[in-house]
Amino acid sequence: MSSLNIRVLNKEDWAIYKELRLLSLQDSPDSFGSSYEHEVLFANEEWVSRLDPDNRAKYARPLIAELNGVAIGLAWGMLHSPCDKTAHLYQMWVSSRVRGQGVGRLLLNKIIEWAKNCGLDYIYLAVTTTNMAAVHLYKTIGFEPCGSSERLREISVLSVQPMRLKLCANVASQTL
Numbered sequence: 001m002s003s004l005n006i007r008v009l010n011k012e013d014w015a016i017y018k019e020l021r022l023l024s025l026q027d028s029p030d031s032f033g034s035s036y037e038h039e040v041l042f043a044n045e046e047w048v049s050r051l052d053p054d055n056r057a058k059y060a061r062p063l064i065a066e067l068n069g070v071a072i073g074l075a076w077g078m079l080h081s082p083c084d085k086t087a088h089l090y091q092m093w094v095s096s097r098v099r100g101q102g103v104g105r106l107l108l109n110k111i112i113e114w115a116k117n118c119g120l121d122y123i124y125l126a127v128t129t130t131n132m133a134a135v136h137l138y139k140t141i142g143f144e145p146c147g148s149s150e151r152l153r154e155i156s157v158l159s160v161q162p163m164r165l166k167l168c169a170n171v172a173s174q175t176l
């Protein structure tokens, strides 16, 4: 029987995170603003620092999905400042071996749950316009296009469309 686990990454997970993130950048170069060539040069301290709760990760929700203990997916919710009412979704990736089985939706729902618990109003992301799997996922969850598209990278021919999800108050607080 297979077991899927989604959990928050902590500092001690930096090597797993590094491996998975670099794999995602190699696997899906058109899905991310950053690149394998850029991040492979990071020192190990940078990977630790990304996950350090006393550092940038203080306002972040870095999630990993594991299937039978093997890392298969990533998603980051990020607040750029503690006063922000909008979270940003970054680094969303599911291993091609297990796509189409609901892992991406589960990861995203966990980020939404976190953002609601933080009392935020919106989740914002940017998706490559030709990435139909991701665009469909975000639309079925309720994300809507906002603003005009921009280039994925300075020299890229691909465009990204900003999308955002308005977070409703949860049912319990609506009925009070």
Ligand SMILES: CC(C)(COP(=O)(O)OP(=O)(O)OC[C@H]1O[C@@H](n2cnc3c(N)ncnc32)[C@H](O)[C@@H]1OP(=O)(O)O)[C@@H](O)C(=O)NCCC(=O)NCCS
Binding pocket: 028, 031, 032, 091, 092, 093, 094, 095, 098, 099, 100, 101, 102, 103, 104, 105, 106, 125, 126, 127, 128, 131, 132, 133, 134, 136, 137, 138, 140
């Ligand atoms: C986008 C991605 C994260 C989706 O993960 P996933 O685990 O395959 O997604 P799920 O199985 O949870 O699918 C959820 C919904 O997404 C949509 N979807 C997923 N794969 C799809 C595909 N190949 N074509 C069309 N829609 C698709 C569907 O709406 C699906 O809902 P349904 O099952 O009710 O039809 C995954 O394809 C991926 O990692 N792609 C490469 C990296 C990437 O593009 N990241 C996004 C950066 S913005």
